[in-house]
Structure formats: structure tokens, C-alpha cells
Amino acid sequence: MWSVTGALGVAVPTAAACRPKPLLVSATLLPKQTKKFHLSPQQQPVSLTSHFSSSFRTAATSVEQQSDNKGESTKYYFLVANAKFMLDEEEHFQEQLFERLRYYGENDKELDFWLVIEPKFLDKFPKITQRLRRPAVALVSTNGPWITFMKLRLDRVLADSFEATSLDEALAFTPTTLEFDKPKNWVAPYPKYEPGWWETFLPKAKQESVA
Secondary structure, three states: OEEEEOOOOEEEEOHHHHOOOOOOOOOOHHHHHHHHOOOOHHHOOOOHHHHHHHHHHHHHOHHHHHHHOOOOOEEEEEEEEEHHHHHHHOOOHHHHHHHHHHHHHHOOOOOOEEEEEOEHHHHHOHHHHOOOOOOEEEEEEOOHHHHHHHHHHHOOOEEEEEEEOOHHHHOOEOOOOOOOOOOOOOOOOOOOOOOOHHHHHOOHHHHHHHO
16 A cells, blocks of 8 residues: 655555565475475485396396297307417406406306307308407307407407397307417416316306316
8 A cells, every 4th residue: 555645745655565464385385395304214215235236136137038038139249369369368368357257246247248169150250250260269248338348458359249049049169179388488477377267258058068
């Protein structure tokens, strides 16, 4: 409410207009806001450790589940080289594989990579086999980015990918015996690879035959 007073006709607010208006707050807001800031123990966030462990276990079984589905195929990535170079001469290959094995063990994750001696899938890659000395060894995995990393790490290897409807099909091999001559003079500061170190990473059927 406004009134006009004085000779100059100045508008002055009335007393009613100057009284502060009460602040209206919905009674239904407060209980909801209170609940948001007071979580019960059952509402606390899930532990990150248990979350990732569950994710690893789920990912570990994905290859087997895909293999069990008839008609569906899984993509496998591989790098391949001569067995002498891969298993006996390359300085970092054994270290890389055992370090990854340790990481998988600490995180309760099953292996998704294998070594295959004289793999049968090489028959599908004539351009690769023409460049290989035999016997050959392939590192096979369902993890494409890791295989790319390993190719860059090892350098003198060939890489590609293929699809298979089962893990047995992907890891099929031709039985081959590997024997490497021991060097007469070993001058490197690290110990020479022990023969057979690669058996840990062979397909299960091959491990049983070796045993």
C-alpha cells in the first residue's frame, strides 16, 4: 500500500507494506532433506575392492560362456614368432608374462592369455607363415589392446586376429618338442631362462600332456 503526502506528492509506503512477510516452507521438504543427509549403515556405498573383484570374476568367465553358445564366435588376438626367439632369446618376454600372471592372481582374475606352440590357426594366415621359421610360438589373448602393447614391446613379431567358436578351437596345436642349445658363454647380468618356463602358459590339454 502506498500513499501520496506533502506538497511535492512523494509516494510513501504505508505501515502495512513495510511489515516483513513470513517465509513459507513446505512441510514436506524437511523430512526428505533430512533423510538425504543421514544414511543408515545399509545405505553406505559398496566397497570398491569388492566391486572390482566381482567385475574381474565376471570378465573371467565371459570367454567360456561365449564358447558354450552354439553359433557364436569369440575374437582372439595373437602375436607370433619363431620359438627360439620368443622363448629362449627375447630378454623381456618371460618377465612380462609372469608379471601379468602375478597381477591376475592378486586380483582373482582367470587367465585370458595363452602360449600356443605350433598353433593350427596359422594355416589361415599364409602370408604370416611364409615369414616364419618353424617351430613357431603364438601368444593368444582375448585382450586386443594388451596384444598390441606386447607387439610394440617385443618388436620382432607378427600380429593379427581371428575368430573361433570355442576356446579349444582357438588354442588347437600340433604336438611339437622344443629343444634349445645352451650357450657356451653366458655374459648377461641376468640368469639364463630355464627350459620349460613357458609350460605355465600352455593350454590346459598341453599342460596335462607335459605332466
